[in-house]
Amino acid sequence: MKPQTRKPAYFNIPELPSQLHFYCDRLRATLSTDACGERWKTAAEAITDVRWITCKKCRIGAWHAGKIDDNPSSFKAVKICARCHVKATRLIGKHLCLSCYNRQREQLVGKNAKGKKPSKLPPLRSRSISYSAGSKFKTKTIDRSLDVLELIVAVLRDEDHSVRFGWQAPAAMQALLQLKEVGV
Numbered sequence: 001m002k003p004q005t006r007k008p009a010y011f012n013i014p015e016l017p018s019q020l021h022f023y024c025d026r027l028r029a030t031l032s033t034d035a036c037g038e039r040w041k042t043a044a045e046a047i048t049d050v051r052w053i054t055c056k057k058c059r060i061g062a063w064h065a066g067k068i069d070d071n072p073s074s075f076k077a078v079k080i081c082a083r084c085h086v087k088a089t090r091l092i093g094k095h096l097c098l099s100c101y102n103r104q105r106e107q108l109v110g111k112n113a114k115g116k117k118p119s120k121l122p123p124l125r126s127r128s129i130s131y132s133a134g135s136k137f138k139t140k141t142i143d144r145s146l147d148v149l150e151l152i153v154a155v156l157r158d159e160d161h162s163v164r165f166g167w168q169a170p171a172a173m174q175a176l177l178q179l180k181e182v183g184v
């Protein structure tokens with residue numbers, strides 16, 4: 001995937017001739033590319049620390065850290081439930097908050113804590129979504145999902161690389177497209 005960011009103008013300063021420098025618009029300061037990359041790495045790991053907000057998700061910082069194709073989504077590595085989109089202290093199966101997990105389990109066993117048939121959660125079914133990330137074409141399938149948004153949030157949260165979602169043609173359409181490719 002081609003980088004989305006235009007590189008800044010680099011220059012050397014006499015005191016540190018071995019390091020490339022540039023002017024950072026976000027910090028309004030001159031930085032070495034190494035220092036910038038290190039700031040970006042620290043910011044990427046500082047999930048809740050607002051002091052690093054300026055460097056977080058910066059494409060130039062990702063470039064200098066050697067991670068130009070890094071997933072820039074604000075969901076990345078955040079403990080967010082893919083189904084209800086609420087932040088959780090822990091995710092069951094690295095996917096659902098405890099509440100969503102319990103509702104799903106109730107639906108599976110056919111009764112809730114009161115012994116009644118659960119009615120709040122719409123039926124879950126298997127869904128897939130296709131996307132490209134890190135120059136690879138991938139498909140994510142969740143056997144029990146509520147909607148496509150659940151898959152999108154899961155991919156944005158869990159994928160290391162920058163994501164582009166695609167359109168997956170139905171099987172019949174795919175067969176037609178393949179015929180077209182071979183010139184039939």
Ligand SMILES: [Zn+2]
Pocket residue numbers: 081082083084085086096097098099100101
């Ligand atoms: Zn949830």
